[in-house]
Amino acid sequence: MSQLPAILNAENIHKTYRMGATRVNVLKGVDLAVHEGEFIAIVGASGSGKSTLLHILGGLDRPDKGVIRFNGRDLNRIGARELNKFRNERVGFVFQFYHLLDELSVLENVLLPAMVSRSVVGWLTSRRTVRKRAEGLLDQLGLRERARHKPYQLSGGERQRVAVGRALMNQPKLLLADEPTGNLDSATGNGILNVFETLNKAGQTIVMVTHDERIARKAQRIVTLVDGRAR
Numbered sequence: 445m446s447q448l449p450a451i452l453n454a455e456n457i458h459k460t461y462r463m464g465a466t467r468v469n470v471l472k473g474v475d476l477a478v479h480e481g482e483f484i485a486i487v488g489a490s491g492s493g494k495s496t497l498l499h500i501l502g503g504l505d506r507p508d509k510g511v512i513r514f515n516g517r518d519l520n521r522i523g524a525r526e527l528n529k530f531r532n533e534r535v536g537f538v539f540q541f542y543h544l545l546d547e548l549s550v551l552e553n554v555l556l557p558a559m560v561s562r563s564v565v566g567w568l569t570s571r572r573t574v575r576k577r578a579e580g581l582l583d584q585l586g587l588r589e590r591a592r593h594k595p596y597q598l599s600g601g602e603r604q605r606v607a608v609g610r611a612l613m614n615q616p617k618l619l620l621a622d623e624p625t626g627n628l629d630s631a632t633g634n635g636i637l638n639v640f641e642t643l644n645k646a647g648q649t650i651v652m653v654t655h656d657e658r659i660a661r662k663a664q665r666i667v668t669l670v671d672g673r674a675r
């Protein structure tokens with residue numbers, strides 16, 4: 445693994461939350477390198493900072509101290525606008541509760557990141573190819589018959605597969621998932637894990653957060669968050 449280049453390097457990451465007079469030191473010097481093609485599970489007790497770390501790795505939040513390098517670039521040194529672009533194009537997120545838009549169809553939910561990343565003209569000239577890609581993803585995820593449905597018409601497992609399709613739409617270098625099976629029964633959760641395994645075999649780099657050791661075993665490498673550090 446280590447001979448392949450690191451996509452992401454987190455060095456000495458610190459994060460503290462202040463709630464009135466109390467301070468919660470959540471991350472106290474996390475070091476983590478994610479290499480191309482890896483499937484990493486981040487485990488740890490509830491409240492150990494797994495979501496906080498994942499958000500920082502994906503540029504959804506900034507650390508108080510420490511450096512995140514993505515393909516060698518320091519995320520702390522890029523402005524808000526470029527950070528948005530980075531999140532949209534380089535990273536795909538999957539969350540426990542799907543976060544789909546119920547007013548949009550399944551196909552539109554998957555298309556959304558591609559629309560966001562384009563100008564109006566860019567969208568008009570590329571929409572046919574982009575739509576093909578979205579349909580291909582739905583096919584691959586077993587959702588071909590669901591393209592015109594709304595998310596609320598789907599089961600939890602189907603919704604999560606839509607969320608995976610949306611995360612993959614812009615061909616991200618890195619797929620980040622926060623308890624992606626946390627809201628699913630174990631058979632349905634296994635279906636999502638199988639999707640992740642298939643994607644990883646095809647080269648997709650994945651970092652998945654889970655509090656469930658059994659689920660973590662599906663990954664190639666397990667990183668444990670204890671006492672604000674990664675082991």
Ligand SMILES: Nc1ncnc2c1ncn2[C@@H]1O[C@H](COP(=O)(O)OP(=O)(O)O)[C@@H](O)[C@H]1O
Nearest residue numbers: 461463468470489490491492493494495496497
């Ligand atoms: N926005 C926030 N403001 C204040 N405290 C927070 C915030 N987000 C998380 N925390 C606290 O930080 C700790 C770690 O949270 P989190 O990263 O969500 O843990 P995990 O995902 O491992 O359960 C918890 O004690 C949580 O209450």
Ligand SMILES: [Mg+2]
Nearest residue numbers: 494495496622
């Ligand atoms: Mg969490």
